[in-house]
Amino acid sequence: MNALLLLPIIIPLGTAAVLVMCLRLGPRTQGLISLCGAGLLFATGLWLLHTVLGGGIMVTQVGGWPAPFGISFVADTLGAAMVAITGFIALMVLIFALEDLPKERVRQGAHPLIHILLMGVCGAFLTGDLFNLFVWFEVMLMASFVLLAMGGSRGETGGAVKYLVLNFLASGFFLTALGLLYGQMGTLNMADLAMKLQSTQDSGLVITTAMLLMLAFGLKAGLFPVFAWLPASYHTPSVTVSALFAGLLTKVGVYALIRAFALIFTTQTAVTHTTLLVLSLLTMVAGVLGAASQFEIRRILSWHIISQIGYMVLGLALFTQAALTATVFYIIHHIIVKTNLFLISGAVVRLRGSDRLKEIGGLYKAAPWLSLLFLVPAMSLGGIPPLSGFFAKFSLLIAGFESQAYFAMAVALAVGLLTLYSMTKIWAEAFWKADPHGDSPTPSLPIAMMVPIVAMATLTLGISFAPQILLEISQAAAAELIKPDAYIRAVLGSRP
Amino acid sequence: MNAILAITIGGLYAIAFYLLLRRSMMKMLLGMVVFGQAVNLLIFVAAGLTRHVAPIVKEGATAPPMPHADPLPQALILTAIVIGFGILAFAIALFHRAYKELKTDDSDALCDTV
Numbered sequence: 001m002n003a004l005l006l007l008p009i010i011i012p013l014g015t016a017a018v019l020v021m022c023l024r025l026g027p028r029t030q031g032l033i034s035l036c037g038a039g040l041l042f043a044t045g046l047w048l049l050h051t052v053l054g055g056g057i058m059v060t061q062v063g064g065w066p067a068p069f070g071i072s073f074v075a076d077t078l079g080a081a082m083v084a085i086t087g088f089i090a091l092m093v094l095i096f097a098l099e100d101l102p103k104e105r106v107r108q109g110a111h112p113l114i115h116i117l118l119m120g121v122c123g124a125f126l127t128g129d130l131f132n133l134f135v136w137f138e139v140m141l142m143a144s145f146v147l148l149a150m151g152g153s154r155g156e157t158g159g160a161v162k163y164l165v166l167n168f169l170a171s172g173f174f175l176t177a178l179g180l181l182y183g184q185m186g187t188l189n190m191a192d193l194a195m196k197l198q199s200t201q202d203s204g205l206v207i208t209t210a211m212l213l214m215l216a217f218g219l220k221a222g223l224f225p226v227f228a229w230l231p232a233s234y235h236t237p238s239v240t241v242s243a244l245f246a247g248l249l250t251k252v253g254v255y256a257l258i259r260a261f262a263l264i265f266t267t268q269t270a271v272t273h274t275t276l277l278v279l280s281l282l283t284m285v286a287g288v289l290g291a292a293s294q295f296e297i298r299r300i301l302s303w304h305i306i307s308q309i310g311y312m313v314l315g316l317a318l319f320t321q322a323a324l325t326a327t328v329f330y331i332i333h334h335i336i337v338k339t340n341l342f343l344i345s346g347a348v349v350r351l352r353g354s355d356r357l358k359e360i361g362g363l364y365k366a367a368p369w370l371s372l373l374f375l376v377p378a379m380s381l382g383g384i385p386p387l388s389g390f391f392a393k394f395s396l397l398i399a400g401f402e403s404q405a406y407f408a409m410a411v412a413l414a415v416g417l418l419t420l421y422s423m424t425k426i427w428a429e430a431f432w433k434a435d436p437h438g439d440s441p442t443p444s445l446p447i448a449m450m451v452p453i454v455a456m457a458t459l460t461l462g463i464s465f466a467p468q469i470l471l472e473i474s475q476a477a478a479a480e481l482i483k484p485d486a487y488i489r490a491v492l493g494s495r496p
Numbered sequence: 497m498n499a500i501l502a503i504t505i506g507g508l509y510a511i512a513f514y515l516l517l518r519r520s521m522m523k524m525l526l527g528m529v530v531f532g533q534a535v536n537l538l539i540f541v542a543a544g545l546t547r548h549v550a551p552i553v554k555e556g557a558t559a560p561p562m563p564h565a566d567p568l569p570q571a572l573i574l575t576a577i578v579i580g581f582g583i584l585a586f587a588i589a590l591f592h593r594a595y596k597e598l599k600t601d602d603s604d605a606l607c608d609t610v
Contacts, residue, residue, distance in 0.1 A: 131572055138579045149590055157594045158606045164587055166527055169516070175535045175576055182569060183542030362589070411604075479534070 002060045005075045006247055007033045008083045010120040011037060027106040028364045031098045034111040041118065044085030045080070052080040053476060057490040062243035064244060067491050070302035072128035076487055077477040078328060082125040082255060085332055087224065088459075089247045089339050090118050092452035096343050097240040099448040100350075108150055110237060114244065114375060117143035129489055130181070130188040133256065134174055136360070137220070141167050147241045159233030166229040170219035177212035179429040183387060191491035194263050194484055203268055210265040210272045214279075217260060221253025223313060225307045231290060234305070237329035238311040239346030242298065246340035250305055254312050261316055262276055262324065264480040281411045284310030288418040297345040297355040297430065300422050301338070308334050309413055314408060322477035323399035329470060330392040333373050333463060337377040337389065340456035344374050347449050351442055359427065362435030366442035371431045376457040378427065380464070382420035388463040392473070402459070461489060509545045519603050520589050528587060532580040536573045545570035571602035 009103025052058055058075040075083070094114070101110055120140025127133050128360055135237055136138040143196055145167075149160035184205050185196050196204060219226040230250070233284040234242050257276075265272055287307025294300045312334070314326030345355050347370055364371045380387035383394075393416060463470050480486060512534055524550055543566055547552030551560035598605045 131575070135575065135579070136585070142582060145583075145586055145590070149593070152593065154597050157590070157597050160590055160596050161603075161606060164583075164590060165516070165524060165528070168583060169531070171579075172531050172535050176538055178572070179535070179539035179542040179569075182539070182572070183544065293599070 002058050005060055005073055005126065006049065006059045007088070007300065008041060009119055010216070011041050011044060012115040012119035012122065015040075015465070016112040016119065019112040019115065020109070023107070023109060024048050024449055025113075027101070027103045028098070029132065030106055030111050031094070031310075033100070034114065035091070035094045035098070037115055038087065038090040041122070042084070042091045045084030045087035048075055049084045049473070050079040051427055052077055057480070057487060058096070059490050067128070068187045068192035071132050071190070072189060072491050073126050074128035074191075074487070075126055076370060076480050076490075078255070078258070078481065079125045081328070081332065081473055082251070082475060083122050085335050086118065086121050086125070086248060087451065088112075089244070089335060090458055093240055093244045093247070093343070094259075095448055095452045096243070097345065099446045100240045100346055101124070105150055110150065110241070113143045113147050113319060115149065117244070117248075121248050121252055122486075125139045125255060128190050130190060130193070131178055133259075134171070134178065136175070137170065137252070137256075140252065141171070144245060145398070146236050148245075151237060153235045153236075159236035163229045163233040166219060166226070169371050170216045170226075173219075174216035176429050177216065178211045180212070181209045188319075189491065190259060190263055191484075191488040194266075195488055197267060198262060200267075206265060206268050207271050209247065210260070210268065211275070213260050214257070214272070214275065215220045215254050217254070217256040218279065220250070220258055220328055221313070222250045222283070222287075222306045222309050222311075223279050224254075224286050224306075226282070227309075230306060231299060233303045235296065239298075239349065240341060243339050243342035243346065244302065246342045247303055247335045250309055250475065251335055254316075254331060256308060257313060258324075258327065258481065259346060262319070263484045263487065266484075273317050276313055277405070277408060280310045280313035280317050281408055282310075283307065283313065284411060284415040288342070288422070292425075294419060295357045295429075296340065297348060297357065298450065300426060301345060302423065304419065306386050307419065308381070308474070309410065310415070311393070311396060314412065315399065318399055318403045318405060319410075319482075320399055320403055321361040321475075321482045322402060323480050324481050325471070325474045326392065326396035326399050328477045329395060329475035330472070331468075332470060333388040333392045334461075336456055336459055336463075337380050340453060340460070341374075341379040341381065341458070343449070343453050344370065347445055347453065350445060350449065352430075356429075358428035359436065360430050361433040364431040366435075367445070369452075370445065371427075373453050373457050374427070374431065376460050378423040379458050383416045384420070384424050388460050388467065388470075391464070391467045395471075432468075498541065501537070501545070505534055505538050505541065508537065514555075520601050521594065521603050522601055524592055524603065525552060525584075525587060529584060532576075532584065536576055539569050539573050539576070 052075050060073050062071045117140055122135050123136035124133055146162055222230045284307045287303050291300045291303035311389050312330050317325040347356050354360055380389040383389040397409055508530055510591045512527045512531035513521045546565045548563045551564040553560050
């Protein structure tokens with residue numbers, strides 16, 4: 001029964017295999033097969049989350065080798081929730097892809113690659129072994145390299161080079177940390193490491209490996225000062241691909257940071273968590289200022305991913321149960337909102353042929369529904385009550401005041417204001433201002449583009465008016481994170 | 497032996513970072529190659545160098561003869577080598593493509609591809 005928690009890895013792998021065999025079929029057929037796979041993944045994710053919420057942490061040991069000798073797969077509330085939201089995002093983005101993904105990319109194999117990417121993401125969320133996490137990272141990165149470079153245009157190639165070199169560096173640092181950790185501790189099982197590190201006296205080793213891992217995961221999450229690859233590459237590929245990246249990839253980095261600094265490295269918090277706190281504030285400020293200087297919708301949104309990552313890591317850095325609850329809430333809310341904003345930018349490009357704010361306008365007049373749909377995620381990102389972003393920021397603020405991190409809270413509030421500035425800029429330029437080309441006829445949006453935008457906006461509104469459900473899930477996840485005994489016991493069994 | 501290998505690894509890291517910081521993309525690529533090897537060697541040494549037997553359990557015994565060499569770091573390195581090889585192969589193709597696109601090997605030219 002517990003082996004079923006491997007399904008979120010097997011389903012994308014199977015779908016990718018079927019899609020590779022169907023590469024000769026038309027783009028439409030491939031799109032539908034791909035969509036079925038994503039639907040199945042979403043359903044499995046929901047089942048997993050339901051089971052974990054009801055029955056506690058699920059563990060399976062691959063090949064029957066008991067932990068810490070084999071590779072463990074673990075689904076705790078955080079991991080299961082992340083898998084469920086991954087399935088949801090995959091479903092939404094693939095509906096959008098039916099219209100958006102160019103036929104040529106489909107022929108080149110974009111659909112199987114997307115599923116390989118999803119397999120890497122789900123694997124990273126479920127693994128209980130640090131080296132295995134490295135492998136899933138690489139699966140995910142390899143697929144993302146190819147998806148990014150596929151178009152072969154000047155911009156895409158340039159973006160892919162930067163993305164590849166920096167992510168290769170991150171993987172190298174990750175492996176270096178793994179080598180040092182294994183040399184000292186003799187294990188790479190996360191639960192076993194957490195237990196052994198608690199009793200180690202060697203603070204030098206702990207801090208060195210913690211910092212190396214912080215660098216590696218921070219690079220993947222887009223933390224200050226190693227975020228440069230993100231705004232250099234996310235606006236270059238097709239909207240489908242960049243929406244998927246924006247929703248999921250950096251969050252895998254944040255997830256890895258949470259695992260590392262809430263489970264494994266919890267003994268030297270004066271050094272590690274203070275560093276995280278400073279970095280998270282700098283990330284917020286750098287991201288929001290970068291966004292303010294941009295005049296293309298997707299570039300603005302890419303920079304905002306960075307500033308929002310700052311909020312998530314801030315919750316981790318405060319390291320109280322309330323702050324971790326806020327972090328988990330923030331991640332889920334952010335994934336939905338950010339993917340939706342990227343999809344809307346795709347709809348804008350479809351209507352106006354560009355997303356450069358100087359060249360477009362008049363969308364409120366031409367597509368009033370799209371404008372309203374833009375306002376929901378945009379205002380939610382800015383944290384306007386009663387939208388979901390307000391609850392995310394509000395719970396983070398309360399946690400911050402409880403920890404008496406007043407300066408950090410002041411920064412968070414100021415950054416929230418500047419986020420609103422950028423969203424207002426998009427609204428004023430793209431939607432409100434008159435079209436600089438005069439009143440040109442506007443094509444209507446295909447239904448496959450509208451469905452995911454409406455669905456995600458509805459979900460954002462749902463979270464806004466009934467935040468209790470998501471809040472309870474976040475609280476359950478945070479309770480497991482702050483007291484990792486249950487996690488360790490579930491993985492290692494009755495062994496001491 | 498440990499000291500010599502440690503110095504070698506440190507040297508390899510230094511060479512790798514020096515090459516990665518160069519503007520020439522060809523040298524960046526070489527830096528990636530050296531970095532990958534340095535990391536593999538580090539895992540190998542960090543996990544302990546021993547001249548012992550392979551951990552194969554003899555017939556009738558329940559544990560491998562002590563002392564034995566730890567097989568896990570070797571498995572880790574094998575995995576890392578395979579992954580690194582795949583990424584480097586892709587990187588070479590991508591850099592070649594970038595060279596054809598930019599008509600130069602200077603990474604500064606990447607600035608105006610955005």
